Amino acid sequence: MTCPAVEKKKMKSALGHRHVYTVCVKTEEGELEFLYRDTPHAMNCLQYVSLILGLREIWYFGLQYNVDNRVAWLNLARTLRSQGVPLKEPITFRLMIKFYPENVEQELLEDITQHLFFLQLKRMILEEEIYCPPDVSVLLASYAVHAEYGDYDPDVQKPGFLAVTSLLPKRFINLYIMTTAMWEEKITACYAQHRGKSREEAEMEYLKIAQDLDMYGVDYFLIRNMKGHDLLLGLHALGLHIYKPGNKLTPEVTFIWSEIHRMSFEWNMFLIKVLGKKSNLVKFKSSEGKGCKITSMILSLCMGNHELFMRRRNPDSMEMQEIKIQVAMQRSRKEEAKQRLQKERQLREAAERARDEMEMSLIQLQNDVHMSNVLLLCLGQDLLAEKAKTTEHNAKPLAQKAIKAETEKQHNEVPAICGQEDPEKMLEAEMVALKMDEESEKWDMEDEQLKQELQEASDAEREEKHNLLEITSKSPGLPSDSVPRELSFSREDLCFDFKDTDMKSFFTVTEKKKVAKKKNLHEVLKEMKTEMELLRLKGHETPLDCIYFQNKALGITKHSTLMMLTLQSSESKLAHYETL
Numbered sequence: 001m002t003c004p005a006v007e008k009k010k011m012k013s014a015l016g017h018r019h020v021y022t023v024c025v026k027t028e029e030g031e032l033e034f035l036y037r038d039t040p041h042a043m044n045c046l047q048y049v050s051l052i053l054g055l056r057e058i059w060y061f062g063l064q065y066n067v068d069n070r071v072a073w074l075n076l077a078r079t080l081r082s083q084g085v086p087l088k089e090p091i092t093f094r095l096m097i098k099f100y101p102e103n104v105e106q107e108l109l110e111d112i113t114q115h116l117f118f119l120q121l122k123r124m125i126l127e128e129e130i131y132c133p134p135d136v137s138v139l140l141a142s143y144a145v146h147a148e149y150g151d152y153d154p155d156v157q158k159p160g161f162l163a164v165t166s167l168l169p170k171r172f173i174n175l176y177i178m179t180t181a182m183w184e185e186k187i188t189a190c191y192a193q194h195r196g197k198s199r200e201e202a203e204m205e206y207l208k209i210a211q212d213l214d215m216y217g218v219d220y221f222l223i224r225n226m227k228g229h230d231l232l233l234g235l236h237a238l239g240l241h242i243y244k245p246g247n248k249l250t251p252e253v254t255f256i257w258s259e260i261h262r263m264s265f266e267w268n269m270f271l272i273k274v275l276g277k278k279s280n281l282v283k284f285k286s287s288e289g290k291g292c293k294i295t296s297m298i299l300s301l302c303m304g305n306h307e308l309f310m311r312r313r314n315p316d317s318m319e320m321q322e323i324k325i326q327v328a329m330q331r332s333r334k335e336e337a338k339q340r341l342q343k344e345r346q347l348r349e350a351a352e353r354a355r356d357e358m359e360m361s362l363i364q365l366q367n368d369v370h371m372s373n374v375l376l377l378c379l380g381q382d383l384l385a386e387k388a389k390t391t392e393h394n395a396k397p398l399a400q401k402a403i404k405a406e407t408e409k410q411h412n413e414v415p416a417i418c419g420q421e422d423p424e425k426m427l428e429a430e431m432v433a434l435k436m437d438e439e440s441e442k443w444d445m446e447d448e449q450l451k452q453e454l455q456e457a458s459d460a461e462r463e464e465k466h467n468l469l470e471i472t473s474k475s476p477g478l479p480s481d482s483v484p485r486e487l488s489f490s491r492e493d494l495c496f497d498f499k500d501t502d503m504k505s506f507f508t509v510t511e512k513k514k515v516a517k518k519k520n521l522h523e524v525l526k527e528m529k530t531e532m533e534l535l536r537l538k539g540h541e542t543p544l545d546c547i548y549f550q551n552k553a554l555g556i557t558k559h560s561t562l563m564m565l566t567l568q569s570s571e572s573k574l575a576h577y578e579t580l
Contacts, residue, residue, distance in 0.1 A: 021080070024090040025049050025063065028119035033090060042083075043076040049095060056323055057113045059308065062098030065091075070288070073098060073297060096120065099304050100217030102237050102312065104207040109327040111200050118147070118203040121210045128169050130215045131249065131544045133552075134176065134536075135529045138183075140206055141167035142190035147202040152192040162187060171542060177535045186528050193521040198338065214249040214548075214558045219301055221294065222287035223270070230287065231580060235301045237309065238562070240272070242577060249547050250556065253577045254565040255282070257309040263302050265295035276570035282577060 019038040023045065024031055032052055036045055042063075050058045063074040067084055074093065075083050085091060097120050101107035108114045122144055124130045125137070132140065144167060149157065164183045172183075194202060210216055218234040218241065225231055234241035234251065240260070241251035255274060262273040272282040286294040316324065541549070551557070565573075 019081070021087065022090040024092045026092065026094045027053070028116065028123065036091075038080045040079055041077055042074050042080055045074070045080075045093075046076060053112060055110075055112050055116070057108070057110055060097055060099050060101070060113065061095055061116070063093040064096045065093050070293075072293070073300065075300070098301075099308055100211075100237050101308075104211050105204060107312070108204075108207070109323055114200065114203055114207065118206055121207065121216075125210065125213075126166070126169060128171065130210075130213055131548070132169065132210075132213055133548055134172055134532055135525065136209060136213070137168050137172065138186050138528065139190055139525060140209055141187045142194065143202045143206040143209070145187060145191050146194045146197060147199045147206070150199070151195045151197075152188070157188070159184065175537060175540050175545070176532060177537060178532075186532075189524050189528070190521065193524060196342070198334075200334075212558060218248070220248060221298055223284040224287050225284050225577075225580060229580060231284070233284065233298070235298070235305060237305055239309075240302070242580065244580070246543055247547055249544060250551060250561055251565065252580060253573050254562065255570075255573060256566055257306045259570055260306070263299060265292060265299055267292050268295055270295050270298060274570045274574065276574075280571075280574050282574065 021036055021038065022033065023036040024033045025045075026032075032049060034048065034052075036048070046058060046061070046063055049063075050056070050061075055061070062076075064071055065074060065085060066072070067086060072083075074080075074085070080091070081087065095116075097117060104114075104117065108117060121130070122140075125132045125140065145162065146152075159181070162184045164180050164187070167187065168183060172178075194205075197205070218236050220243075221233045221235075223231050223233045230245050232243035232245060232248065234243055234248070239254055239256040242253040243251050255272065259275050260272060261275045262271075264271045268286045270284055270286065274280060274282060286298070288294045568576075
């Protein structure tokens, strides 16, 4: 078996160039290792990485490396050796977002680009490189969970399935009186509202929320103005921000790229010429080390952001038009596939609902049959008992009269034998006997009537059972001779005839459900904010927490601050900068 080091040497010799290096590029999901020949332009290295990943929107990304205990960006217009890149093999780079879009939904076109943005922003938020409020962190965590697991299923996602520590910044543990189970409950409550979204849609929703965070897309540098006061410089897709130390959320001055005429640096001094009636310069020094490396990095980032800023406001290039056409076709196919999948899911859910209704109807019918049988049996027994009791009650006086008549007959027979017949008593005895015969015939008739009523009750019971069996045999999916204990259904057994009007009304209901779902999510978030505010520990906030809660109380947001600062004139901005 050949050693990998020997194989690399053979490949290097095959390339026929002495400046061939083993390069390792780390991404958010893994590592790429390949042989790279140092050409006059390091752009080839980034292009090779993009080719492996299938990444076309390469202008948002750059290769980052560590040198002299600081982070630097690889200059794609120069060689590796000329930039002071450590050439110890493997030469390690990190594929990172270098420039951010103004609107992620409109500008990030391909799924791979969105996915790389999602992974990096998720990591930066968890590692607190980007400040994120607690309630927003819970919502972002719910979208991250949806991107990983898909639709929420309570039968699959049992309590305890989330690793909360890998979804929320660690500082929340000390900021709120909440257990891990409570955090999971709040994340799951939001997660359950995202049903029906694909992984790509969940990641885009994550990015749309993340881009509204105050520190999103801002590269910070320590600077010092000409008065010697420390400040923070923030480079953003829209322009330059100037912050006070310790407050990375609210900028004091903002210069939009369109109002900047020229930028340059002299050693560690950075110069910005702003358009206006008075051609004034914004001057500051870099506080991060000596020399021009930091100022040259600032200028490179400024130029790249300015280029993308102007590109967004100009007609698209041929390459961009081609990408947009291809992406539009791909999204159209995905949307059609999603609609088909949604329709199949809706039909399956309708079939499952019909099955459940049939099962409930069968159970109810079985209960009705059982109760009817019990009722008929009880009615028959009660009727027989009542008739028997009545017969016994009526037969008792008759028996007593019979005994009495028999006694009188025996009493009357004694005088006859003795020759002392009394005509009146004989007549009375005959009358009693006649009356007894009449009553006997009457009770015989009542007895026959009782038997007939019992026979009619028995016939009615049999007829009722027969009717119930006929009802059971007419129930859908049930055999006429038996009632099964279990039911099984297949897709072939269930046939549904949906008309166009039915489907239109069905999808109308679906759209209404989506609107209701958004309202439900808004209500869940509102309730969650209220609960979390009550559980927050006073005095445990970080400085950025204090600034955020103060801005929130005053109604200050990222967009309102940016709008207010951009409406100021260049002269007022310069005057305010001089006071810092």
